[in-house]
Amino acid sequence: MFFWKSKWKKEIDSVLPELTCVESERSVAVSKISNKRRPFKYFLATAIAAVLVLTCVLSTSLFSPPVQSKKAVMVEINPSVVFVIDESDKVVSVKPLNEDADVILTESSDFIGKDSKIALKAYLDKALELGYLSFDGSAVRLSSDSWDSGVDAIKNEMQNFLLNKGARSAVIENKVGKEEFSTLLGVSLSEQSIVDSVINLPEYFISEAINGLSKQDLQQKYKEYTSQAYLEEIKNYLTDKLDIDIEIPEEFTKLKEILEELFDNFESNLIEQLSNLLNELPETEEDFILKLKEGSVYVAQLKKEKNENNYKKVRKSLTFEDIKDLAWEKK
Amino acid sequence: MSEADLGRLIVLTSRGDNDAFSKLYVKTGRGVYAFLYTYFHNKEDTEDAMQTVYLKIKNGASSFTKGTNARAWILQIAKNHALNVINKNKREVITDDIRAVDTKDNFGTVTDAMERCLNEEEQRIITLHVLWGYKHREIAQRLDCPTGTITSKYKRAVEKLRNALKEEK
Numbered sequence: 001m002f003f004w005k006s007k008w009k010k011e012i013d014s015v016l017p018e019l020t021c022v023e024s025e026r027s028v029a030v031s032k033i034s035n036k037r038r039p040f041k042y043f044l045a046t047a048i049a050a051v052l053v054l055t056c057v058l059s060t061s062l063f064s065p066p067v068q069s070k071k072a073v074m075v076e077i078n079p080s081v082v083f084v085i086d087e088s089d090k091v092v093s094v095k096p097l098n099e100d101a102d103v104i105l106t107e108s109s110d111f112i113g114k115d116s117k118i119a120l121k122a123y124l125d126k127a128l129e130l131g132y133l134s135f136d137g138s139a140v141r142l143s144s145d146s147w148d149s150g151v152d153a154i155k156n157e158m159q160n161f162l163l164n165k166g167a168r169s170a171v172i173e174n175k176v177g178k179e180e181f182s183t184l185l186g187v188s189l190s191e192q193s194i195v196d197s198v199i200n201l202p203e204y205f206i207s208e209a210i211n212g213l214s215k216q217d218l219q220q221k222y223k224e225y226t227s228q229a230y231l232e233e234i235k236n237y238l239t240d241k242l243d244i245d246i247e248i249p250e251e252f253t254k255l256k257e258i259l260e261e262l263f264d265n266f267e268s269n270l271i272e273q274l275s276n277l278l279n280e281l282p283e284t285e286e287d288f289i290l291k292l293k294e295g296s297v298y299v300a301q302l303k304k305e306k307n308e309n310n311y312k313k314v315r316k317s318l319t320f321e322d323i324k325d326l327a328w329e330k331k
Numbered sequence: 332m333s334e335a336d337l338g339r340l341i342v343l344t345s346r347g348d349n350d351a352f353s354k355l356y357v358k359t360g361r362g363v364y365a366f367l368y369t370y371f372h373n374k375e376d377t378e379d380a381m382q383t384v385y386l387k388i389k390n391g392a393s394s395f396t397k398g399t400n401a402r403a404w405i406l407q408i409a410k411n412h413a414l415n416v417i418n419k420n421k422r423e424v425i426t427d428d429i430r431a432v433d434t435k436d437n438f439g440t441v442t443d444a445m446e447r448c449l450n451e452e453e454q455r456i457i458t459l460h461v462l463w464g465y466k467h468r469e470i471a472q473r474l475d476c477p478t479g480t481i482t483s484k485y486k487r488a489v490e491k492l493r494n495a496l497k498e499e500k
Contacts, residue, residue, distance in 0.1 A: 004496060005461055008441035012361045012462075017378045019356055019385050110347060203350070273397055280335060287336070290351070294339045297346050 070195045071146035073116075073154065074184060075123065077133050079104050082185055082198050083123075085116045089150060094119075095201040097186065099229065100132060102205050103303070106296035116150075117157040124158060125165075130300055131307030133169060143174035145181035145194060204289050211285070219281040222288055230274045230295065237302050270298050270305075337401035345392035352389055359402075360385075362462040363409050369454040370413035372446060380416060384409045402463055403473075444495040453488035460485060 074082045079100035084093040094111045096102045111119040127133040144151050159171045182189040187197035277295050282288040343351030367380045459465040471478040
């Protein structure tokens, strides 16, 4: 027996349990290779369950009145995002349409399955918290090609929410046709419906741009993206929050030295993590996305820090009901 | 997967990223399972422990400090949980005796052979080296003993295991 290691690994893989501690609302691709034989009663129970489920599904679809299909609504601040809402007003998909939306969505991953009005308010709240939405007159555009009373209700909820927060921002409605909507979303108007196209968009905005790149191009793209996005973020942080105007050096290591003299706590830690990310080049597309996702976490934290005082001011104006409704307050 | 990548997945898990958590499970599940099995010696308890350990990893991900040892962090959670359960159940804790194999499990050739011929410490050394990629020096640091001791224990354990597997043939 010369290959005991690989055999041992296979043995363990074959009994690895599926985790139950991940919310079912987001599908979890936990690999499970199971070779074990199931007892007959297992198959019997599965068969009975399948028949029951099938009966329920058939009776629902045959005897219920036809339901309104899913619709997509796009929210533009500077971050642009599209929500897909099902017939019962629950969010079934959220997709970023630019890098800023990636940052917001990295910060808030629990929109799926939430009531659309609550999810949209939660999204606005996060945009306010991260400083994407100012309190003094920025506009939010809500677009849809399936504008109905449900979208009207969402728009009114969003507007009231902003008013309650003390943000003088208007929610502008943008009723568009299919063609214009698909252009806005950047999806092609083909046989596939807009909703399906949106659902098939990548979870992370930049995914499409790096699809199929060679390792060298991947690393080049990563360098360009991170040096632009992270350096800008740090510079904004220093000037806006700390009122420090320094020349940002090309190399992060030098920047770290400068920053360590300025502060030795939260900020320098975040900036250090960003600098580590900048210096570790990705080997694969998966690695690229993982690194950017992590970068988004730190960028969001810096943004939150920077915008903290502004946000605190309006936070006080929230009613208890508003706070209770916000998705992340329930955590 | 490197320490940095594991750390990255933990950080993302702490932000509620379930995909990252799934990946973390795919990358570490095998090692955690084998590690827990050296404490429980049966599938049922190990599977229960897996659920709790990963729940703790998920809920405690925010307490992980980026840049620190991610493997050690995960293994510490697994070890603490295993010892808690064992203490709670008032079961016999770590001994150097070779345990009787639970014949009901019939896990697989290699695992059964390990259970039969290796003590818990030897099983853990093999798990840490083969599944977690720890070097003998690192295992020695973890177990607070000289590197040479770990190297010889590892060699002896592998020899015993090979002999046991040959006999089975």
